[in-house]
Amino acid sequence: MTTLHFKNIQKYYGRDASRYHAVRGFDAEIASGEFVVIVGPSGCGKSTLLRMVAGLEEISDGQIIIGDKVVNDIDPSRRDIAMVFQNYALYPHMTVKANMAYALKIAGLKSEEIHTRVENAAHILGITELLARKPRELSGGQRQRVAMGRAIVRQPKVFLFDEPLSNLDAKLRVHTRLEIQKLHRRLGVTTLFVTHDQVEAMTLAHRVIVMNAGEIEQFDTPEEIYNKPASIFVAGFIGSPPMNLFKFAPEVSTGKILGVRPEHFNITSEGWPVCVDTVELLGAERLIHGSLGQESIVIRIDSQEAVPEIGQTIHVKPLANRLHWFDAQSLKRLES
């Protein structure tokens, strides 16, 4: 079992004055066997970070330590990592079996050993009957499995996933998410998973790293991240629809920002007056989009509840124990 340790990682693109600071002092310790998801908007440096672990991107400063080895200057193939790429990166001219065996062949393993490992991995992923096919004869989901198989056969100490689900359709994505979870439980390998999808982050991770502009905004369990966002950014990024943020609502003093999740409102006879702009039905629930003074507000209600009419003014009260306070200057959470 292997830990993954980031020590003050910096990444610059370009040189001197015009250089771009892509990752700014990234510090994190990932426990052995832990499943950590890095989530953030595009361009936040999350893929760069993953590629630095893989050895596909140079580390400008700091150290990445896998187990007890500093891997900064170690060749990608000797880092004991395996990576699943966004577009799977299967070799188009090789069969599934050859794709999975390629790394082992280069590593100089005996052919019986390669055969057993490939068979095992194929069995785990349920792709045994696809081994003789070429990637172009596979569906997106099958290719995804092969890409995972190629990672598994190497029996790496760390798995790296670079947005592996983004090319799948919605239904398959949910299914594959579960598969990845099961696979991780079965293999127990330390895993770093990069995504821009907060649902993937929340469902898969033991702990989530929320990144923004090359820095860690918060590194915690999904529950903590959802219930105690450390900053305005995390509050707005995690949760769909995102948390409402008010500067001017009643009861909010200047210098503070109040955050309330859409589901944490009660419609009452008195309270904050909200003018209803639109109502969306999502099936089990309804989203009411409205305005509270000059600020917009989203309220989530059960679809069985009475539907307010558009243009009508309703009154809502936030749940008192579900308020999030942030400092308007630092945009950080004010502990409550």
Place this chain on the structure above:
Amino acid sequence: MSIEKRPWVDAIAHTTLIIGVMVIAFPIYMAWVASTHTAQAMAQWPIPLLPGDQMFENYAAALSGSENSGTRGMSVYRMLLVSLISALTIAFGKIIISLISAFALVYFRFPFRGLVFWCIFITLMLPVEVRIVPTFKVIADLGMLNSYAGLTVPLIASATATFLFRQFFKSVPNELAEAAKVDGAGPMRFFFDILIPLSATSIAALFVIQFIYGWNQYLWPLLISTKEDMYPIVVGIRRMIPAGDAQTEWNVIMATAILAMAPPLMVVLLMQKWFVKGLVETEK
């Protein structure tokens, strides 16, 4: 996109196409007809338009290349062999050199890469015909006249093929190179295990084009080959037509011409399968 069915449009289109085919094919047909008659029949008016009965004799005469066979002592066997070796060397040489240079240009960062690229680009403006005198001087000084090296080396460097492969390599997703890196494949391993198999279709296409290019070389071999045993067939045919009053043995010359046409035609026919395969099985 639908086109209305109008019979007379079809008729005009087909007539045009048939006339086009006839314009192209008729000289070849005439060459074949000429290669099946005696020299006397070809020297009289009107020349025959239907095949005669001398086909085997004429082709045997052309291939044997004896003094009185009409080829003026030149062996068509020998000329075909020279052509084949040169064309193959040129085609493979071009492909190998272009693959390697395109690989370097796309996958490696080295000083003056841009300059190297532009140098290759500029050679597009300098085909053999333009630099033929200095090139001849160099080859002659190197003692490469009347050798396969002299026939092929100056023609091997190819900017066009380098560009073709460069464009192809650029279209190969970068993730493949990265996956290979993570899998532990070094640059050359990546080149041989992944890039070359992926380029198979491009290589086949280029082979056809370059083989025909090499086979059809006329001007350069005309300068560089001064001995009859190093004439490629395209040059050889011209040499078969006597300059003076001697009778031109059109039947044997045409038989040689038909023989000279055969190999490129074969290459096209055989490789066409590859083209189609490559087109159907588009790799992602």
